[in-house]
Amino acid sequence: MILAKMKEIAEAYLECTIKNAVITVPAYFNDSQRQATKNAGTVAGLNIMRLMDEPTAAAVAYGFDKITVDTNKKNLLVFDLGGGTCDVSLLSVGKGNFMVIATAGDTHLGGEDFNDRLIDHCVRKFHAKYKKDITGDASCMGRLRTACEQAKRNLSFSPQAAIKVDHLYGDTNFDTRISRVQFENLNKDLFMRCTNLIEKCLGDAKIDKTQVDAVLLVGGSTRIPKIQQLLQDTFGGKELCKGIHPDEAVAHGAAILAANLNSQGNKEVQNLVLVDVTPVSLGVGINKGYESMDIVVPRNTPIPVKKGGCFTTRYDNQTSVYFPIYEGESAETKYNNLLGEFTLEGIDPAPKGVAKIDAYFDIDANGILTVSAQGGSNGVKNEIVISKRNRDLTAEEIQTMVEAAARYKAEDEELKTRISLEDFVEKVKTMAMYPGLSDPEKKSMNEAADYVIAWLETNHVATIDEINKQKRELATTIRRLIKLMRGVIPYDEVLILSLEVD
Numbered sequence: 001m002i003l004a005k006m007k008e009i010a011e012a013y014l015e016c017t018i019k020n021a022v023i024t025v026p027a028y029f030n031d032s033q034r035q036a037t038k039n040a041g042t043v044a045g046l047n048i049m050r051l052m053d054e055p056t057a058a059a060v061a062y063g064f065d066k067i068t069v070d071t072n073k074k075n076l077l078v079f080d081l082g083g084g085t086c087d088v089s090l091l092s093v094g095k096g097n098f099m100v101i102a103t104a105g106d107t108h109l110g111g112e113d114f115n116d117r118l119i120d121h122c123v124r125k126f127h128a129k130y131k132k133d134i135t136g137d138a139s140c141m142g143r144l145r146t147a148c149e150q151a152k153r154n155l156s157f158s159p160q161a162a163i164k165v166d167h168l169y170g171d172t173n174f175d176t177r178i179s180r181v182q183f184e185n186l187n188k189d190l191f192m193r194c195t196n197l198i199e200k201c202l203g204d205a206k207i208d209k210t211q212v213d214a215v216l217l218v219g220g221s222t223r224i225p226k227i228q229q230l231l232q233d234t235f236g237g238k239e240l241c242k243g244i245h246p247d248e249a250v251a252h253g254a255a256i257l258a259a260n261l262n263s264q265g266n267k268e269v270q271n272l273v274l275v276d277v278t279p280v281s282l283g284v285g286i287n288k289g290y291e292s293m294d295i296v297v298p299r300n301t302p303i304p305v306k307k308g309g310c311f312t313t314r315y316d317n318q319t320s321v322y323f324p325i326y327e328g329e330s331a332e333t334k335y336n337n338l339l340g341e342f343t344l345e346g347i348d349p350a351p352k353g354v355a356k357i358d359a360y361f362d363i364d365a366n367g368i369l370t371v372s373a374q375g376g377s378n379g380v381k382n383e384i385v386i387s388k389r390n391r392d393l394t395a396e397e398i399q400t401m402v403e404a405a406a407r408y409k410a411e412d413e414e415l416k417t418r419i420s421l422e423d424f425v426e427k428v429k430t431m432a433m434y435p436g437l438s439d440p441e442k443k444s445m446n447e448a449a450d451y452v453i454a455w456l457e458t459n460h461v462a463t464i465d466e467i468n469k470q471k472r473e474l475a476t477t478i479r480r481l482i483k484l485m486r487g488v489i490p491y492d493e494v495l496i497l498s499l500e501v502d
Protein backbone atom coordinates (compact mmCIF):
# COMPACT_ATOMS: atom_id res chain seq x y z
CA MET A 1 0.00 0.00 0.00
CA ILE A 2 2.88 2.33 0.75
CA LEU A 3 4.47 1.58 -2.61
CA ALA A 4 1.16 2.18 -4.42
CA LYS A 5 0.88 5.51 -2.60
CA MET A 6 4.44 6.47 -3.59
CA LYS A 7 3.66 5.61 -7.19
CA GLU A 8 0.60 7.83 -7.03
CA ILE A 9 2.55 10.74 -5.50
CA ALA A 10 5.29 10.49 -8.14
CA GLU A 11 2.73 10.25 -10.95
CA ALA A 12 0.86 13.31 -9.71
CA TYR A 13 4.09 15.28 -9.52
CA LEU A 14 5.56 14.18 -12.84
CA GLU A 15 2.22 14.09 -14.65
CA CYS A 16 2.94 10.74 -16.28
CA THR A 17 2.50 7.04 -15.53
CA ILE A 18 5.29 5.39 -13.54
CA LYS A 19 6.03 1.78 -14.38
CA ASN A 20 9.67 1.09 -13.47
CA ALA A 21 11.15 1.52 -10.02
CA VAL A 22 14.25 0.97 -7.93
CA ILE A 23 13.35 0.09 -4.36
CA THR A 24 15.80 0.36 -1.48
CA VAL A 25 15.89 -2.14 1.38
CA PRO A 26 17.91 -2.23 4.61
CA ALA A 27 21.27 -3.92 4.04
CA TYR A 28 20.31 -6.45 6.69
CA PHE A 29 17.27 -7.75 4.79
CA ASN A 30 17.47 -11.48 4.17
CA ASP A 31 16.44 -13.31 1.07
CA SER A 32 12.76 -13.75 1.88
CA GLN A 33 12.39 -10.14 3.01
CA ARG A 34 13.89 -9.00 -0.29
CA GLN A 35 11.58 -11.30 -2.21
CA ALA A 36 8.59 -10.04 -0.23
CA THR A 37 9.58 -6.45 -1.06
CA LYS A 38 9.77 -7.30 -4.74
CA ASN A 39 6.37 -8.97 -4.56
CA ALA A 40 4.91 -5.92 -2.86
CA GLY A 41 6.25 -3.82 -5.72
CA THR A 42 4.57 -6.08 -8.26
CA VAL A 43 1.29 -5.91 -6.35
CA ALA A 44 1.55 -2.12 -6.38
CA GLY A 45 1.73 -2.25 -10.17
CA LEU A 46 5.46 -1.53 -10.46
CA ASN A 47 8.17 -3.24 -12.43
CA ILE A 48 11.05 -3.57 -9.97
CA MET A 49 14.22 -2.99 -11.94
CA ARG A 50 16.50 -3.45 -8.96
CA LEU A 51 16.46 -3.72 -5.23
CA MET A 52 19.24 -1.58 -3.80
CA ASP A 53 20.80 -1.71 -0.36
CA GLU A 54 20.12 1.53 1.44
CA PRO A 55 23.75 2.28 2.43
CA THR A 56 24.81 1.71 -1.16
CA ALA A 57 22.15 4.16 -2.28
CA ALA A 58 23.33 6.70 0.26
CA ALA A 59 26.93 6.30 -0.84
CA VAL A 60 25.93 6.82 -4.44
CA ALA A 61 24.19 10.02 -3.41
CA TYR A 62 27.02 11.24 -1.23
CA GLY A 63 30.20 10.05 -2.83
CA PHE A 64 29.32 10.37 -6.43
CA ASP A 65 30.83 13.77 -7.19
CA LYS A 66 33.95 13.18 -5.11
CA ILE A 67 35.01 9.95 -6.77
CA THR A 68 34.88 11.42 -10.26
CA VAL A 69 37.70 13.77 -9.34
CA ASP A 70 39.64 11.24 -7.24
CA THR A 71 40.38 7.89 -8.82
CA ASN A 72 41.92 6.22 -5.73
CA LYS A 73 39.77 3.66 -3.94
CA LYS A 74 38.31 4.87 -0.69
CA ASN A 75 36.74 3.18 2.31
CA LEU A 76 33.42 4.69 3.23
CA LEU A 77 31.54 3.97 6.41
CA VAL A 78 27.82 4.58 6.04
CA PHE A 79 26.01 5.07 9.32
CA ASP A 80 22.24 4.99 8.85
CA LEU A 81 20.10 5.60 11.89
CA GLY A 82 16.44 6.02 10.96
CA GLY A 83 13.13 5.63 12.74
CA GLY A 84 13.25 1.91 13.38
CA THR A 85 16.58 0.50 12.31
CA CYS A 86 20.30 1.12 12.53
CA ASP A 87 22.51 0.00 9.65
CA VAL A 88 26.26 0.30 9.42
CA SER A 89 28.06 -0.58 6.20
CA LEU A 90 31.56 -0.38 4.90
CA LEU A 91 31.90 0.36 1.22
CA SER A 92 34.89 0.43 -1.02
CA VAL A 93 34.47 3.18 -3.56
CA GLY A 94 36.36 3.55 -6.79
CA LYS A 95 35.56 5.56 -9.86
CA GLY A 96 31.89 4.95 -10.46
CA ASN A 97 32.15 1.70 -8.55
CA PHE A 98 30.62 1.02 -5.16
CA MET A 99 31.31 -2.25 -3.41
CA VAL A 100 29.78 -3.20 -0.07
CA ILE A 101 32.54 -4.91 1.93
CA ALA A 102 30.55 -5.60 5.08
CA THR A 103 27.32 -4.73 6.81
CA ALA A 104 26.15 -4.83 10.42
CA GLY A 105 22.83 -3.72 11.77
CA ASP A 106 20.09 -3.84 14.30
CA THR A 107 16.55 -4.13 12.96
CA HIS A 108 15.03 -2.80 16.17
CA LEU A 109 17.01 0.29 17.04
CA GLY A 110 16.15 3.83 15.98
CA GLY A 111 14.31 7.07 16.55
CA GLU A 112 11.16 5.36 17.79
CA ASP A 113 13.15 3.80 20.64
CA PHE A 114 14.46 7.22 21.64
CA ASN A 115 10.87 8.48 21.65
CA ASP A 116 9.84 5.56 23.85
CA ARG A 117 12.44 6.51 26.44
CA LEU A 118 11.21 10.08 26.44
CA ILE A 119 7.61 8.91 26.77
CA ASP A 120 8.49 6.63 29.71
CA HIS A 121 10.18 9.56 31.35
CA CYS A 122 7.04 11.70 30.97
CA VAL A 123 4.75 8.91 32.16
CA ARG A 124 6.86 8.58 35.31
CA LYS A 125 6.84 12.34 35.84
CA PHE A 126 3.09 12.52 35.40
CA HIS A 127 2.61 9.64 37.82
CA ALA A 128 4.90 11.19 40.42
CA LYS A 129 2.95 14.42 40.27
CA TYR A 130 -0.68 13.31 39.83
CA LYS A 131 -0.58 9.66 40.96
CA LYS A 132 -2.22 8.61 37.71
CA ASP A 133 -1.09 5.95 35.27
CA ILE A 134 -1.81 7.07 31.73
CA THR A 135 -0.26 4.11 29.91
CA GLY A 136 -3.63 2.40 29.40
CA ASP A 137 -5.12 5.31 27.50
CA ALA A 138 -4.21 5.05 23.82
CA SER A 139 -5.33 8.54 22.83
CA CYS A 140 -3.42 10.04 25.74
CA MET A 141 -0.27 8.12 24.84
CA GLY A 142 -0.62 9.08 21.18
CA ARG A 143 -0.68 12.78 21.99
CA LEU A 144 2.22 12.39 24.37
CA ARG A 145 4.19 10.59 21.65
CA THR A 146 3.65 13.48 19.22
CA ALA A 147 4.86 15.97 21.83
CA CYS A 148 7.91 13.81 22.64
CA GLU A 149 8.82 13.43 18.96
CA GLN A 150 8.75 17.22 18.61
CA ALA A 151 10.81 17.71 21.77
CA LYS A 152 13.39 15.19 20.55
CA ARG A 153 13.73 17.07 17.27
CA ASN A 154 14.05 20.40 19.07
CA LEU A 155 16.80 18.97 21.28
CA SER A 156 18.92 18.43 18.17
CA PHE A 157 19.09 22.18 17.76
CA SER A 158 18.73 23.61 21.26
CA PRO A 159 20.01 22.51 24.67
CA GLN A 160 16.49 22.43 26.14
CA ALA A 161 12.98 21.68 24.93
CA ALA A 162 9.45 21.90 26.27
CA ILE A 163 7.04 18.96 26.33
CA LYS A 164 3.58 20.36 26.66
CA VAL A 165 0.21 18.63 26.20
CA ASP A 166 -3.00 20.42 27.17
CA HIS A 167 -5.68 18.19 28.68
CA LEU A 168 -3.37 15.21 28.55
CA TYR A 169 -5.45 13.23 31.00
CA GLY A 170 -8.98 14.51 31.60
CA ASP A 171 -8.53 18.17 32.46
CA THR A 172 -4.97 17.77 33.64
CA ASN A 173 -2.36 19.51 31.52
CA PHE A 174 1.16 18.22 31.19
CA ASP A 175 3.98 20.70 30.96
CA THR A 176 7.65 19.98 31.49
CA ARG A 177 11.07 20.83 30.16
CA ILE A 178 13.82 18.45 29.27
CA SER A 179 17.48 19.15 28.67
CA ARG A 180 19.66 17.63 26.00
CA VAL A 181 21.83 16.07 28.71
CA GLN A 182 18.78 14.40 30.28
CA PHE A 183 17.71 13.08 26.90
CA GLU A 184 21.20 11.70 26.30
CA ASN A 185 21.20 9.97 29.67
CA LEU A 186 17.80 8.41 29.02
CA ASN A 187 19.17 6.90 25.80
CA LYS A 188 22.77 6.24 26.79
CA ASP A 189 22.67 2.44 26.34
CA LEU A 190 20.78 2.74 23.04
CA PHE A 191 23.34 5.20 21.67
CA MET A 192 26.11 2.83 22.73
CA ARG A 193 24.40 -0.03 20.89
CA CYS A 194 24.42 2.12 17.75
CA THR A 195 28.13 2.82 17.91
CA ASN A 196 29.00 -0.78 18.89
CA LEU A 197 27.69 -1.84 15.49
CA ILE A 198 30.59 0.07 13.94
CA GLU A 199 33.15 -2.19 15.63
CA LYS A 200 31.26 -5.24 14.37
CA CYS A 201 31.15 -3.96 10.82
CA LEU A 202 34.83 -2.98 10.75
CA GLY A 203 35.75 -6.36 12.28
CA ASP A 204 33.85 -8.18 9.54
CA ALA A 205 35.46 -6.02 6.88
CA LYS A 206 38.88 -6.59 8.52
CA ILE A 207 39.53 -2.88 8.30
CA ASP A 208 40.95 -0.65 10.98
CA LYS A 209 39.27 2.61 11.96
CA THR A 210 42.23 4.54 10.64
CA GLN A 211 41.66 3.09 7.17
CA VAL A 212 38.19 4.62 6.95
CA ASP A 213 38.42 7.64 4.64
CA ALA A 214 34.95 9.07 5.21
CA VAL A 215 31.97 8.59 7.49
CA LEU A 216 28.57 9.33 5.93
CA LEU A 217 25.56 10.23 7.99
CA VAL A 218 22.23 8.90 6.79
CA GLY A 219 18.79 8.75 8.43
CA GLY A 220 16.90 11.39 10.37
CA SER A 221 18.22 10.29 13.76
CA THR A 222 21.82 11.16 12.81
CA ARG A 223 20.79 14.75 13.48
CA ILE A 224 21.08 13.95 17.18
CA PRO A 225 24.26 15.79 18.33
CA LYS A 226 25.30 13.03 20.75
CA ILE A 227 25.25 10.46 17.96
CA GLN A 228 27.44 12.70 15.84
CA GLN A 229 29.80 13.25 18.74
CA LEU A 230 30.09 9.49 19.47
CA LEU A 231 30.83 8.86 15.81
CA GLN A 232 33.43 11.57 15.72
CA ASP A 233 35.06 10.20 18.87
CA THR A 234 35.10 6.70 17.42
CA PHE A 235 37.01 7.96 14.42
CA GLY A 236 39.42 10.20 16.29
CA GLY A 237 37.77 13.49 15.52
CA LYS A 238 37.26 12.87 11.80
CA GLU A 239 34.84 15.25 10.05
CA LEU A 240 31.52 13.57 9.25
CA CYS A 241 29.85 13.92 5.85
CA LYS A 242 26.42 15.36 6.33
CA GLY A 243 26.01 17.51 3.26
CA ILE A 244 22.91 15.77 1.94
CA HIS A 245 19.59 15.95 3.73
CA PRO A 246 19.89 12.73 5.80
CA ASP A 247 16.25 11.70 5.22
CA GLU A 248 16.64 11.98 1.45
CA ALA A 249 20.11 10.58 0.81
CA VAL A 250 18.84 7.04 0.19
CA ALA A 251 16.07 8.11 -2.18
CA HIS A 252 18.57 10.37 -3.94
CA GLY A 253 20.91 7.42 -4.61
CA ALA A 254 18.06 5.19 -5.76
CA ALA A 255 17.01 7.89 -8.23
CA ILE A 256 20.54 7.96 -9.67
CA LEU A 257 20.50 4.19 -10.16
CA ALA A 258 17.02 4.32 -11.70
CA ALA A 259 18.24 6.94 -14.17
CA ASN A 260 21.25 4.77 -14.91
CA LEU A 261 19.11 1.68 -15.58
CA ASN A 262 16.76 3.71 -17.76
CA SER A 263 19.70 5.10 -19.78
CA GLN A 264 18.96 8.60 -18.62
CA GLY A 265 21.07 11.16 -16.83
CA ASN A 266 24.58 12.41 -17.47
CA LYS A 267 27.73 10.46 -18.36
CA GLU A 268 28.76 9.95 -14.73
CA VAL A 269 25.36 8.47 -13.95
CA GLN A 270 25.66 6.19 -16.96
CA ASN A 271 29.07 4.90 -15.84
CA LEU A 272 27.81 3.84 -12.44
CA VAL A 273 28.56 0.23 -11.49
CA LEU A 274 27.19 -1.25 -8.32
CA VAL A 275 28.35 -4.33 -6.49
CA ASP A 276 26.29 -5.53 -3.54
CA VAL A 277 27.04 -8.32 -1.09
CA THR A 278 25.02 -11.09 0.57
CA PRO A 279 24.07 -9.92 4.06
CA VAL A 280 24.06 -13.45 5.57
CA SER A 281 25.79 -16.74 4.78
CA LEU A 282 23.90 -19.30 2.71
CA GLY A 283 24.46 -23.03 2.77
CA VAL A 284 23.22 -26.61 2.97
CA GLY A 285 22.39 -28.64 6.09
CA ILE A 286 24.53 -31.79 6.42
CA ASN A 287 23.70 -34.55 8.86
CA LYS A 288 26.56 -35.23 11.25
CA GLY A 289 24.53 -36.59 14.13
CA TYR A 290 23.17 -33.08 14.44
CA GLU A 291 22.52 -31.04 11.31
CA SER A 292 25.50 -28.82 10.56
CA MET A 293 25.65 -25.88 8.21
CA ASP A 294 27.88 -26.28 5.18
CA ILE A 295 28.35 -22.72 3.93
CA VAL A 296 28.35 -22.34 0.15
CA VAL A 297 28.10 -18.54 -0.11
CA PRO A 298 29.78 -16.79 2.83
CA ARG A 299 28.36 -13.60 4.27
CA ASN A 300 29.46 -10.44 2.45
CA THR A 301 30.12 -12.15 -0.88
CA PRO A 302 29.67 -9.65 -3.74
CA ILE A 303 26.59 -10.38 -5.85
CA PRO A 304 25.52 -11.39 -8.45
CA VAL A 305 27.35 -14.64 -7.75
CA LYS A 306 27.20 -18.31 -8.65
CA LYS A 307 29.03 -20.58 -6.23
CA GLY A 308 29.25 -24.33 -6.08
CA GLY A 309 29.65 -26.86 -3.31
CA CYS A 310 30.56 -30.53 -3.66
CA PHE A 311 28.46 -33.16 -1.90
CA THR A 312 28.22 -36.94 -1.82
CA THR A 313 26.17 -39.90 -0.51
CA ARG A 314 26.38 -41.21 3.07
CA TYR A 315 25.18 -44.78 2.50
CA ASP A 316 25.89 -47.54 0.00
CA ASN A 317 23.45 -47.53 -2.91
CA GLN A 318 21.84 -44.29 -1.77
CA THR A 319 19.74 -42.97 -4.68
CA SER A 320 18.52 -39.69 -3.28
CA VAL A 321 20.09 -36.77 -1.42
CA TYR A 322 18.16 -34.23 0.60
CA PHE A 323 19.21 -30.57 0.39
CA PRO A 324 17.85 -28.25 3.08
CA ILE A 325 18.91 -24.67 2.27
CA TYR A 326 19.65 -22.32 5.15
CA GLU A 327 20.72 -18.77 5.79
CA GLY A 328 22.55 -17.77 8.95
CA GLU A 329 25.87 -17.77 10.73
CA SER A 330 25.53 -20.66 13.17
CA ALA A 331 27.39 -23.95 12.67
CA GLU A 332 24.23 -25.75 13.75
CA THR A 333 21.34 -25.32 11.34
CA LYS A 334 18.74 -25.32 14.09
CA TYR A 335 19.82 -21.75 14.87
CA ASN A 336 19.64 -20.71 11.23
CA ASN A 337 16.72 -19.93 8.98
CA LEU A 338 15.41 -22.64 6.64
CA LEU A 339 14.80 -21.05 3.25
CA GLY A 340 13.65 -24.14 1.39
CA GLU A 341 14.45 -27.75 0.66
CA PHE A 342 14.58 -30.20 -2.19
CA THR A 343 15.68 -33.73 -2.94
CA LEU A 344 17.87 -34.93 -5.78
CA GLU A 345 16.51 -38.32 -6.82
CA GLY A 346 17.45 -41.11 -9.22
CA ILE A 347 21.18 -41.14 -8.49
CA ASP A 348 22.84 -44.32 -9.87
CA PRO A 349 23.43 -46.76 -6.99
CA ALA A 350 27.09 -46.78 -5.88
CA PRO A 351 29.12 -47.32 -2.70
CA LYS A 352 28.85 -44.47 -0.21
CA GLY A 353 31.00 -41.44 -0.93
CA VAL A 354 31.45 -42.30 -4.60
CA ALA A 355 28.65 -40.30 -6.20
CA LYS A 356 29.75 -36.74 -6.77
CA ILE A 357 27.02 -34.13 -6.53
CA ASP A 358 27.54 -30.47 -7.39
CA ALA A 359 25.18 -27.93 -5.93
CA TYR A 360 25.10 -24.37 -7.21
CA PHE A 361 23.85 -21.30 -5.44
CA ASP A 362 22.94 -18.60 -7.89
CA ILE A 363 22.16 -15.12 -6.57
CA ASP A 364 21.00 -12.50 -9.04
CA ALA A 365 21.57 -8.75 -8.90
CA ASN A 366 18.49 -8.34 -6.70
CA GLY A 367 19.87 -10.76 -4.11
CA ILE A 368 17.33 -13.45 -5.06
CA LEU A 369 18.57 -17.04 -4.65
CA THR A 370 18.16 -20.11 -6.85
CA VAL A 371 19.78 -23.46 -5.96
CA SER A 372 20.41 -26.35 -8.34
CA ALA A 373 22.11 -29.75 -7.97
CA GLN A 374 23.50 -32.32 -10.38
CA GLY A 375 25.43 -35.56 -9.80
CA GLY A 376 25.91 -39.31 -9.80
CA SER A 377 27.42 -41.26 -12.67
CA ASN A 378 24.19 -40.73 -14.62
CA GLY A 379 24.29 -36.95 -14.00
CA VAL A 380 20.74 -36.57 -12.69
CA LYS A 381 19.74 -33.01 -12.21
CA ASN A 382 17.23 -31.14 -10.15
CA GLU A 383 16.50 -27.60 -11.10
CA ILE A 384 15.76 -26.75 -7.60
CA VAL A 385 12.33 -26.67 -6.12
CA ILE A 386 13.04 -24.36 -3.24
CA SER A 387 9.95 -24.22 -1.13
CA LYS A 388 8.16 -21.07 -2.20
CA ARG A 389 6.60 -20.54 1.19
CA ASN A 390 8.23 -17.24 2.06
CA ARG A 391 9.45 -16.47 -1.37
CA ASP A 392 7.81 -15.93 -4.69
CA LEU A 393 4.07 -15.57 -4.66
CA THR A 394 2.14 -17.59 -7.21
CA ALA A 395 0.57 -15.75 -10.12
CA GLU A 396 -2.81 -16.30 -8.44
CA GLU A 397 -1.64 -14.92 -5.11
CA ILE A 398 -0.28 -11.85 -6.85
CA GLN A 399 -3.56 -11.45 -8.75
CA THR A 400 -5.56 -11.65 -5.51
CA MET A 401 -3.33 -9.04 -3.96
CA VAL A 402 -3.51 -6.78 -6.99
CA GLU A 403 -7.32 -6.97 -6.77
CA ALA A 404 -7.21 -6.20 -3.07
CA ALA A 405 -4.96 -3.21 -3.79
CA ALA A 406 -7.48 -1.96 -6.36
CA ARG A 407 -10.24 -2.37 -3.80
CA TYR A 408 -8.31 -0.36 -1.20
CA LYS A 409 -7.77 2.31 -3.79
CA ALA A 410 -11.51 2.44 -4.57
CA GLU A 411 -12.30 2.68 -0.85
CA ASP A 412 -9.77 5.45 -0.56
CA GLU A 413 -11.44 7.34 -3.44
CA GLU A 414 -14.82 6.93 -1.79
CA LEU A 415 -13.47 8.31 1.45
CA LYS A 416 -11.93 11.28 -0.34
CA THR A 417 -15.24 12.06 -2.08
CA ARG A 418 -17.09 11.74 1.21
CA ILE A 419 -14.68 14.13 2.93
CA SER A 420 -14.98 16.60 0.10
CA LEU A 421 -18.80 16.55 0.52
CA GLU A 422 -18.41 17.07 4.28
CA ASP A 423 -16.15 20.06 3.60
CA PHE A 424 -18.68 21.42 1.15
CA VAL A 425 -21.46 21.18 3.72
CA GLU A 426 -19.24 22.99 6.22
CA LYS A 427 -18.74 25.82 3.75
CA VAL A 428 -22.49 26.13 3.25
CA LYS A 429 -23.01 26.23 6.99
CA THR A 430 -20.40 28.97 7.33
CA MET A 431 -22.03 30.91 4.53
CA ALA A 432 -25.38 30.65 6.27
CA MET A 433 -23.91 32.65 9.11
CA TYR A 434 -23.33 35.82 7.07
CA PRO A 435 -24.85 38.70 8.98
CA GLY A 436 -26.69 40.27 6.05
CA LEU A 437 -28.88 37.24 5.43
CA SER A 438 -32.45 37.21 6.57
CA ASP A 439 -33.62 34.54 8.97
CA PRO A 440 -35.62 32.61 6.34
CA GLU A 441 -32.55 32.63 4.06
CA LYS A 442 -30.33 31.32 6.84
CA LYS A 443 -32.93 28.70 7.61
CA SER A 444 -33.14 27.49 4.01
CA MET A 445 -29.39 27.15 3.73
CA ASN A 446 -29.08 25.35 7.04
CA GLU A 447 -31.90 22.99 6.16
CA ALA A 448 -30.25 22.11 2.87
CA ALA A 449 -26.95 21.46 4.66
CA ASP A 450 -28.57 19.48 7.47
CA TYR A 451 -30.34 17.31 4.96
CA VAL A 452 -26.95 16.28 3.53
CA ILE A 453 -25.45 15.76 6.98
CA ALA A 454 -28.31 13.40 7.81
CA TRP A 455 -27.85 11.64 4.47
CA LEU A 456 -24.14 11.10 5.22
CA GLU A 457 -24.98 9.69 8.62
CA THR A 458 -27.50 7.20 7.31
CA ASN A 459 -25.50 6.21 4.20
CA HIS A 460 -22.21 4.91 5.52
CA VAL A 461 -21.80 2.89 2.37
CA ALA A 462 -22.39 4.82 -0.83
CA THR A 463 -20.86 4.93 -4.29
CA ILE A 464 -18.79 7.87 -5.44
CA ASP A 465 -21.58 8.77 -7.88
CA GLU A 466 -24.18 8.82 -5.12
CA ILE A 467 -21.99 11.06 -2.97
CA ASN A 468 -21.32 13.42 -5.87
CA LYS A 469 -25.05 13.56 -6.62
CA GLN A 470 -25.67 14.86 -3.10
CA LYS A 471 -23.05 17.51 -3.66
CA ARG A 472 -24.56 18.64 -6.95
CA GLU A 473 -28.06 18.82 -5.50
CA LEU A 474 -26.89 20.84 -2.55
CA ALA A 475 -24.99 23.16 -4.88
CA THR A 476 -28.10 23.67 -7.03
CA THR A 477 -30.19 24.56 -4.01
CA ILE A 478 -27.55 26.95 -2.70
CA ARG A 479 -27.10 28.60 -6.10
CA ARG A 480 -30.80 29.20 -6.33
CA LEU A 481 -30.71 30.80 -2.91
CA ILE A 482 -27.52 32.69 -3.66
CA LYS A 483 -29.14 34.43 -6.64
CA LEU A 484 -31.31 36.20 -4.13
CA MET A 485 -28.37 37.01 -1.92
CA ARG A 486 -25.95 38.72 -4.27
CA GLY A 487 -24.21 41.47 -2.46
CA VAL A 488 -24.64 39.92 0.93
CA ILE A 489 -22.22 37.07 0.54
CA PRO A 490 -18.85 38.07 -0.93
CA TYR A 491 -18.72 37.22 -4.63
CA ASP A 492 -15.48 35.21 -4.17
CA GLU A 493 -17.07 32.82 -1.72
CA VAL A 494 -19.98 32.16 -4.03
CA LEU A 495 -17.63 31.63 -6.92
CA ILE A 496 -15.48 29.12 -5.02
CA LEU A 497 -18.53 27.18 -3.99
CA SER A 498 -19.79 27.04 -7.57
CA LEU A 499 -16.44 26.10 -9.02
CA GLU A 500 -16.10 23.16 -6.70
CA VAL A 501 -19.10 21.46 -8.20
CA ASP A 502 -18.61 22.49 -11.81
Ligand SMILES: Nc1ncnc2c1ncn2[C@@H]1O[C@H](COP(=O)(O)OP(=O)(O)OP(=O)(O)O)[C@@H](O)[C@H]1O
Pocket residue numbers: 081082083084085086110111112149152153154156218219220221222223224246247
Ligand atom coordinates in the same frame (compact mmCIF):
# COMPACT_ATOMS: atom_id res chain seq x y z
N1 LIG B 1 16.00 16.82 14.12
C1 LIG B 1 15.91 15.54 14.48
N2 LIG B 1 16.48 15.10 15.64
C2 LIG B 1 16.36 13.83 16.02
N3 LIG B 1 15.71 12.90 15.33
C3 LIG B 1 15.13 13.27 14.18
C4 LIG B 1 15.22 14.60 13.68
N4 LIG B 1 14.54 14.66 12.50
C5 LIG B 1 14.06 13.44 12.26
N5 LIG B 1 14.42 12.59 13.27
C6 LIG B 1 14.07 11.17 13.41
O1 LIG B 1 14.47 10.46 12.26
C7 LIG B 1 13.64 9.33 12.12
C8 LIG B 1 13.25 9.16 10.67
O2 LIG B 1 14.41 9.03 9.89
P1 LIG B 1 14.38 8.37 8.45
O3 LIG B 1 13.42 9.10 7.60
O4 LIG B 1 15.78 8.28 8.00
O5 LIG B 1 13.82 6.95 8.86
P2 LIG B 1 13.32 5.75 7.95
O6 LIG B 1 14.26 5.59 6.81
O7 LIG B 1 11.89 5.98 7.65
O8 LIG B 1 13.42 4.56 8.98
P3 LIG B 1 14.28 3.23 8.96
O9 LIG B 1 15.52 3.51 8.15
O10 LIG B 1 14.59 2.96 10.38
O11 LIG B 1 13.39 2.23 8.37
C9 LIG B 1 12.45 9.50 13.02
O12 LIG B 1 12.56 8.65 14.15
C10 LIG B 1 12.58 10.95 13.47
O13 LIG B 1 12.11 11.13 14.78
Ligand SMILES: [Mg+2]
Pocket residue numbers: 054080082083219250
Ligand atom coordinates in the same frame (compact mmCIF):
# COMPACT_ATOMS: atom_id res chain seq x y z
MG1 LIG C 1 15.96 4.48 6.50
